[in-house]
Amino acid sequence: MKNFIGSRAIPDLVYHCPENMEQLMDLLGHIQGHFKIVAGCTDFIPAVRGGRWAFDDGLELIDIKKIPELKYVTLDGDRIRIGGATPLSMIIGAPAIKERAPGLAHGLTTMASPQVRNVGTIGGNICMSSPAADAVPSLLVLDAQVIINGNQGEEKSPLDRFFLGPGRNIMAPDQVLTEINFPAPAANESQHFQKVGTRDAVVISIVSAASWLKVDNGKCQGVRIAMGSVAPTPVRLPGAEALLVGNSLTLDAIDACAKHASQEITPITDLRGSADYRRDLAYTLTKRTLTACMNDLM
């Protein structure tokens, strides 16, 4: 238990809990010292207790979980919009996700445990910017965009340009990820996510993969493949995608695409698995997720 929770003390904090966006922006405009924005704290607390993040006493914590303007899931015209501090369980249960993006809902249910999903947020998973962030491959294949706000105004970025390296992204410390949105998938589109860890649940992925297909008359009109834990950031695999798009969808074509995917990634060997094992998993998970999409559509 000591190893799981970690042994280091949380520093003496100055705690702020703004109740709306106006209070948050006002705080961000005036705060002087060293501060950190948090939501569910399911990454923050284990990282501090485990010694992966160290802060001096006096750190000002800005907890955004009570801000109602950051918690929503809506179908807005042809886009699905999710507030940055929306808990994972709220996304899984949202009618718009269940009906239009069930692959995303399924992907999120593979994360953590119900208790963690009730407080852990989608924005926290993205902003942690771990190569193993499990929500990210599904969002990458949905062609998601993020909206970032701060006192300098609003910025939009495609999710695939958001990550800069392990734990690094394009946001400044005084910016908040306020929304993730993506085109609501149509009836001729399907998306699947799978991950492999050292056990079935509550585990960091050794490799995770998501695929999205759009099919018309047996031909692949669009394909996106994304993976986690195979590079310094979650990545799209454009080389593998190019092998399928415009072609007839067959098991052989999927197999060739999956083989390409396993060579396109740049995995490392670490405690969770070797680079070779990750390439094998990349092949298997690409094949499985693409085949599942094909079976939904044909």
Ligand SMILES: Cc1cc2nc3c(=O)[nH]c(=O)nc-3n(C[C@H](O)[C@H](O)[C@H](O)COP(=O)(O)OP(=O)(O)OC[C@H]3O[C@@H](n4cnc5c(N)ncnc54)[C@H](O)[C@@H]3O)c2cc1C
């Ligand atoms: C037992 C356990 C199991 C887990 N299992 C998984 C798993 O299977 N897969 C997985 O991917 N993760 C897993 N996690 C990690 C974690 O639960 C998720 O990454 C979660 O989505 C983090 O969200 P949070 O709101 O708790 O983030 P926090 O801990 O509050 O914040 C994480 C980081 O994001 C920043 N941040 C948060 N929200 C914003 C925002 N809106 N704008 C700007 N910055 C922000 C914070 O500054 C911090 O750097 C697990 C954690 C635990 C404790």
